[in-house]
Amino acid sequence: MVIIGAGECGGRAALAIRDLGYDGPVTLVGDEPHPPYERPPLSKDAMTGEAPSIKAIATDALFAERAIRHIHSVRAVAIDRVAHTVQLSDGSSLPYDKLLLATGSVPRQLPMPGLGSRCVYLRTFSDALAIRAHLSAGNRVAIIGGGFIGLELAASARKLGAAVTVIEAQPRILMRGVPAEIADIIHKAHEAEGVSIRTGQGLAAIADDGNEVAITLTDGQKIDADLAVIGIGAVPVTALAAETGLAIDNGIAVDEHLRTADPDVFAAGDCCSFPLAIYGGRRVRLEAWRNAQEQGALAARNMLDADEAHAAVPWFWSDQYGLTLQIAGLSDEGKSIVRRDLDDGAFILFHLAEDGRLVAASGIGPGNAVARDIRLAEMLIAKRAKPAPEALGSQAVKLKSLLAA
């Protein structure tokens, strides 16, 4: 069993293969020097914590104990599907019976001239350390892109006392996947914390002299910053799969078992697109921590012939200041919205399809105020339930009672 990519997905897959009792060789190949680690803290605690450290999914010692070989700081450069081998950047070659591509995604590059050493992206722990070095009080940080990475970084930078400007080309922040009502709460929270948000603004020019970045917006405004962090999305890492002739469709295309057209090659996590059964087989690609974890484990089962279809409901969260947002399901599947107010200003928006089926739930509130109801909503979505809108909208009706119905 060979796994390419030693992130959340690959690391979980390696452990799961052993948990399932497989006793042949398991090899995990990753290009970072670290053991697999959790990426969500990179924009949050790794920025603001006292001494940032990697939150490892598995230590070298655990891998040794589980007889998992982790080849680090090495890249897979080619796959020979006929010979069943993977060529590595150190010149060696690995034979495989089953191969998992868990190559993840990388930040989308800003296609503009003028970028230099003060224009950076966030994906790895070393990226996080480099950004952190510039987030001290008094420094000016420009964040290009009002998505989750950018906004979480903005919150962390404010906590450290940096001056922050967020630039978003769309008319509002979090345009993709987050309802306007919730994006508005987050927008206001940032402004209350002193972040300047410029929406509807493209970039006319960037000039980075290695010490300072001068940004000109499409309306002519100028922003000078000590650091520009670019967070404009991620693209799946598919080159290796494409070169070996596997189909690419917004990611490495796999079926509901996470299998490519080659029965011995699987793909999971950020790098793959797969059909989501709960939305009629709609093909999606998810860039989310829990998906990486679940698909890593599912791929492991199917590499060992479980033949199990993906059935999980998409879910993700974001923490900014004291607020937590959680979304279960894909809200763009909804045609109408029912709002449920909870304590402390928290609320949940339930997204219903035309036929009344619950297809998504988006919640925001202080701390973990929405967590329990979002989790129950996720179960209702998985059950394809059609709960009465009045029940969803009333805090007096426990969501758990709707599950039994």
Added chain:
Amino acid sequence: MSDWVEACAAGDIDEEDVIRFDHAGRTFAIYRSPDDEYFATDGLCTHEKVHLADGLVMDDIIECPKHNGRFNYKTGDARGAPVCVNLKTYPVKIDAGKVLIQIG
């Protein structure tokens, strides 16, 4: 080791639910199972120190509200990623309608 502490009234917790109980600088989670038994564990998830009392109880499982780490609250056993360290549990008894836990 006979330091029983009153946590709450038995009726303060719904069936198949959990509440938070803070005592002497520590935090606990007190559970009432679907078959009306009471249990207690440490209050914070072993993954990222999140209060479990905000989580969901289903049967004998408590699920962390943050990242869905699951534990059997009767035994403290961690039930898969991302949690790998078990929860500490505490003896519980009901006395005159009060829930008491033994904090060792």
